[in-house]
Structures are given as structure tokens and as C-alpha cells.
Amino acid sequence: MKAAIKCIVISVFLMSCKGKEQKPEVKTLPQKLDSVFAAVPDFSGVVLVADKGKPIYHKAFGFANAEVKQNVDTASIFELASVSKQFTALLVAMLQEEGKLKVDDPVEKYLTLPYRGITIRHLLNHTSGLPDYQQLMDERWDKSRVAGNEDILLYLKKFHPPVFFEPGEKYLYSNTGYVLLGSIVEKASGKNFIAFSRERIFDPLDMTSTNIRTKKEKDSIANFALGYIFVPKKNKFVRADSFPSSNYTIWLGGRKGPGRISSTTSDLLTWDRALYTEKLVGVKMMQEIFSQAKFNDGSFSNYGFGWMLRRDSVLGKVVFHTGDNPGYKTEILRYIDQDKTVIILCNNAHSKFDDLVQGVEHLLLSSTE
Numbered sequence: 001m002k003a004a005i006k007c008i009v010i011s012v013f014l015m016s017c018k019g020k021e022q023k024p025e026v027k028t029l030p031q032k033l034d035s036v037f038a039a040v041p042d043f044s045g046v047v048l049v050a051d052k053g054k055p056i057y058h059k060a061f062g063f064a065n066a067e068v069k070q071n072v073d074t075a076s077i078f079e080l081a082s083v084s085k086q087f088t089a090l091l092v093a094m095l096q097e098e099g100k101l102k103v104d105d106p107v108e109k110y111l112t113l114p115y116r117g118i119t120i121r122h123l124l125n126h127t128s129g130l131p132d133y134q135q136l137m138d139e140r141w142d143k144s145r146v147a148g149n150e151d152i153l154l155y156l157k158k159f160h161p162p163v164f165f166e167p168g169e170k171y172l173y174s175n176t177g178y179v180l181l182g183s184i185v186e187k188a189s190g191k192n193f194i195a196f197s198r199e200r201i202f203d204p205l206d207m208t209s210t211n212i213r214t215k216k217e218k219d220s221i222a223n224f225a226l227g228y229i230f231v232p233k234k235n236k237f238v239r240a241d242s243f244p245s246s247n248y249t250i251w252l253g254g255r256k257g258p259g260r261i262s263s264t265t266s267d268l269l270t271w272d273r274a275l276y277t278e279k280l281v282g283v284k285m286m287q288e289i290f291s292q293a294k295f296n297d298g299s300f301s302n303y304g305f306g307w308m309l310r311r312d313s314v315l316g317k318v319v320f321h322t323g324d325n326p327g328y329k330t331e332i333l334r335y336i337d338q339d340k341t342v343i344i345l346c347n348n349a350h351s352k353f354d355d356l357v358q359g360v361e362h363l364l365l366s367s368t369e
Contacts, residue, residue: 011285020215029328033049033360036252037061040355043350043356046271047061047342048342048343053273053339062348064347065226067239072225077221078263079302079327080261082265082321083323083332084259085257088306089289090306091189095188099223104121106118106119107119113153113238115156115163125303126171126303127169128179129163130177133176134175134248136156137151137160137251146250146252149256151185166296169295175258181257182258193257210264212260212262223313227348229326234303240327243326245326249325268343290307290319312365316338317336317337319336326349329349338364342357342364344360
């Protein structure tokens with residue numbers, strides 16, 4: 001499928017480059033993007049592509065509620081999953097600028113845990129080596145109750161699962177680290193993490209559709225895009241919350257830091273624009289957020305503070321993050337040097353999601369070269 005999408009992109013591009021004698025229709029970038037998504041007709045979600053903050057493509061596909069045939073629209077709200085981590089990291093950066101913490105502070109300055117030598121920086125860039133809290137809670141927690149950060153911290157202390165490696169030794173993506181960051185934000189700010197997120201980011205930026213919501217709050221939103229998973233035996237997409245494997249989103253529904261933000265493509269574009277300014281943090285701090293983590297041996301990772309990092313030979317510096325929850329796949333890509341933005345929010349966890357992202361990026365490359 002990946003090759004098929006690439007063939008579509010290449011053929012569309014080549015057609016626009018044929019000799020004048022044939023006078024073929026020259027397709028616009030939005031028309032070419034339509035061809036990419038037409039190749040995956042059962043994709044459900046919203047796609048936004050912006051150039052210097054101006055949307056040049058913003059379309060919705062599929063159903064927000066397949067049972068009642070309610071269409072997704074461009075204002076539909078989606079779970080962001082781990083795309084949420086960039087907001088947690090930004091709150092930490094704010095607190096550093098205000099002198100309420102330092103990213104090189106040891107975690108034990110704020111939290112009581114049986115792990116030593118780990119700094120806030122290690123948590124931010126996934127080099128802490130901490131054990132997987134979700135596995136621990138899955139094995140030990142009474143799932144008739146909803147667990148929050150305090151419960152997770154208690155179980156880490158009580159059962160003390162071993163670390164995977166020494167802090168700073170290497171990169172290993174860690175949701176545990178971002179749970180700890182959520183609790184550190186509360187300790188350093190003296191405020192509830194959810195309220196602090198609203199006060200410092202969502203409200204000042206007028207991100208009116210963005211919040212950290214309970215299940216009840218999400219259920220009450222008419223245009224909330226429900227998550228779906230394809231079931232081969234039934235040959236159809238089925239509600240993700242009908243599977244026991246999705247239940248962790250309920251019994252871990254009180255966690256703060258690693259996920260749980262829900263939002264829209266338009267609000268995320270607002271967020272993107274704010275990151276080019278000093279509305280949230282200063283230039284120096286923003287540069288640190290988008291800088292590679294340094295390992296103990298002097299080598300570097302491709303992760304900063306809540307953002308994955310890479311450099312493209314044509315598009316330049318790219319900062320991005322993915323999200324993956326039962327029924328949802330999400331991604332935001334910011335091509336900083338070109339000031340282009342791609343935001344894709346999917347509510348049927350489509351197996352071709354990554355191919356679609358690559359198809360969009362290929363077209364951006366073609367239009368930039």
C-alpha cells in the first residue's frame with residue numbers, strides 16, 4: 001500500500017510536468033492531496049496542511065459516529081494520545097523560565113521514588129530508563145477503580161520494578177517519565193495539572209475545543225470523534241471501546257502528563273503558530289525544546305523536550321510527534337525552516353496511516369524542490 005500511494009503521488013506529479021503540446025491539466029497541491037487520500041477510501045479523520053499558518057488543505061473524511069452515520073467534520077474533536085506530551089514539556093519549560101524548577105534538578109527534589117540519579121531532563125527526553133508503569137498497573141491494580149498519578153507513584157514505590165538502564169545511557173520511550181512530569185508540574189506550580197494546562201496554554205491561546213477531559217465529558221460532546229478498530233473477521237470497523245484491550249483508558253483515566261488531551265486540527269494549528277512566537281516561552285527555551293538529547297557517551301538522540309526531531313535535505317528541520325490510542329492515530333509535523341505544518345487526526349486507527357503521512361510529505365517535497 002505504501003508503494004501504491006507513492007506511485008499515485010509520483011504519477012500525479014509527472015502528469016503536471018508533461019510537454020506543453022499535450023496541455024495536461026496542472027493539478028494544484030490540494031488536488032494532488034485529494035488523490036493521496038482517495039487511495040485509502042475508508043480512512044476516517046481530519047487532515048490539515050498549512051503554509052505559513054494559512055490552511056491550504058483542510059478536509060474531513062469518514063464517520064465520527066459510524067453507528068448513526070454522523071460524519072467527521074473539520075471541527076470534530078479527537079483524542080491526541082501522545083501528541084499531548086509536547087504540552088506537558090512546554091509547561092515544564094514555562095516553570096523553568098519562572099525559576100520554579102530546573103530541568104537538571106533531580107526528580108527526588110519533587111517526588112519520593114525509589115529511583116535515584118534521574119533528572120527532569122531525563123524524563124523530558126526519554127532517557128530515564130524507568131520501568132513501564134502501565135505494565136505494573138495492569139498486573140497489580142484493581143481495575144474497578146480509576147487510577148491517577150498518585151496511585152501510579154504509590155505503586156512504583158510499593159513494588160519498585162527495576163529500571164531498564166542507567167539514566168542517560170540511551171533512549172527508550174517512556175510514558176512513565178511523562179506521568180512523573182505531570183506530577184512535578186503540580187508540585188512546582190502548586191496547581192492541578194489540568195487547571196494549569198488551561199490557565200497557561202489552552203485559554204491564553206483561545207484553544208476553545210482543547211481540554212483534558214473525563215470520559216463523561218467526552219461522551220457529552222456531540223462532535224467528539226469516536227475511536228474505531230478494523231476487525232478482519234467481521235470485515236468492518238468496530239468501536240474501540242468494545243474491546244477489553246481498550247479498558248486501560250478507563251481504569252487509567254485519571255493519569256496526567258503522558259496523554260489524555262483532546263483537540264481539533266484548527267486548535268493545533270493555533271498551537272503551532274504560538275510556537276513561532278514568545279507568547280509561551282522565550283526563544284532560548286524554545287531552542288532547547290527542539291534540541292537533541294545528549295547521552296552519557298556524548299552521542300545524541302533524535303528527541304528533544306516532547307518532540308521527535310529530524311532533518312530533511314529539502315524541507316530542513318522537522319519537529320513532530322505521533323500519538324496512538326485504541327481507535328486513534330495522530331500526528332503533527334512542523335517543518336520549521338519552511339514554516340509548513342501537517343496535522344492528521346484519525347479516529348479509525350487506520351493501518352495505512354503512516355503511508356498517508358509519507359504521501360503528504362512527498363507532495364510537500366515536490367512542491368518545495
